[in-house]
Amino acid sequence: xxxxxxxxxxxxxxxxxxxxxxAENHFAINYDMSFGTGDLGDYISAGSFRxxxxxxxxxxxxxxxxxxxxxxxxxxxxxxxxxxTSGTIxxxxxxxxxxxxxxxxxxxxxxxxxxKDFQPYIGLGLGTMYSERNTEMGIWVLEENxxxxxxxxxxxxxxxxxxxxxxxxxxxxxxGFGGDLxxxxxxxxxxxxxxxx
Numbered sequence: 001x002x003x004x005x006x007x008x009x010x011x012x013x014x015x016x017x018x019x020x021x022x023a024e025n026h027f028a029i030n031y032d033m034s035f036g037t038g039d040l041g042d043y044i045s046a047g048s049f050r051x052x053x054x055x056x057x058x059x060x061x062x063x064x065x066x067x068x069x070x071x072x073x074x075x076x077x078x079x080x081x082x083x084x085t086s087g088t089i090x091x092x093x094x095x096x097x098x099x100x101x102x103x104x105x106x107x108x109x110x111x112x113x114x115x116k117d118f119q120p121y122i123g124l125g126l127g128t129m130y131s132e133r134n135t136e137m138g139i140w141v142l143e144e145n146x147x148x149x150x151x152x153x154x155x156x157x158x159x160x161x162x163x164x165x166x167x168x169x170x171x172x173x174x175x176g177f178g179g180d181l182x183x184x185x186x187x188x189x190x191x192x193x194x195x196x197x
Contacts, residue, residue, distance in 0.1 A: 146179030
């Protein structure tokens with residue numbers, strides 16, 4: 001059964017590659033490691049190693065790609081027994097802090113060397129970001145979940161290898177503005193594979 005599943009996945013990737021190559025479409029799947037900054041970093045100082053993103057790009061020209069990004073990053077930290085205050089309420093206990101970040105962005109990338117195997121790039125994304133913050137203490141849960149305007153600069157490299165595939169390494173800074181949580185920012189290091197190059 002495992003061999004059949006592996007064969008189906010391999011055939012799907014090969015067929016995706018041929019479709020994307022013919023239509024000048026590019027697709028990437030990444031594993032994301034993220035580190036909170038600002039308010040998010042103050043709330044959860046631990047890094048997030050539970051993240052993934054997908055990217056679609058259309059080649060508008062040989063070195064300009066346009067498309068969209070979607071990602072999901074989960075931050076978590078356990079705080080020691082202490083007294084915590086929120087508004088006019090103070091509770092004592094062990095606190096579990098969770099924050100989910102889901103950016104949905106329209107993006108454009110610029111490839112510096114589109115005809116080479118080694119391709120440095122820069123990019124910019126604009127859109128929205130959903131934040132879900134849960135603070136759990138005993139039976140009490142404080143939940144906040146605003147949508148925010150989002151901005152994402154990105155820089156990275158792609159290295160092309162056989163059959164139109166590429167290894168991808170990127171660094172991005174996702175920032176959400178507005179809402180009850182204020183500015184939510186985090187740096188993400190993405191490692192993944194792209195097809196259609």
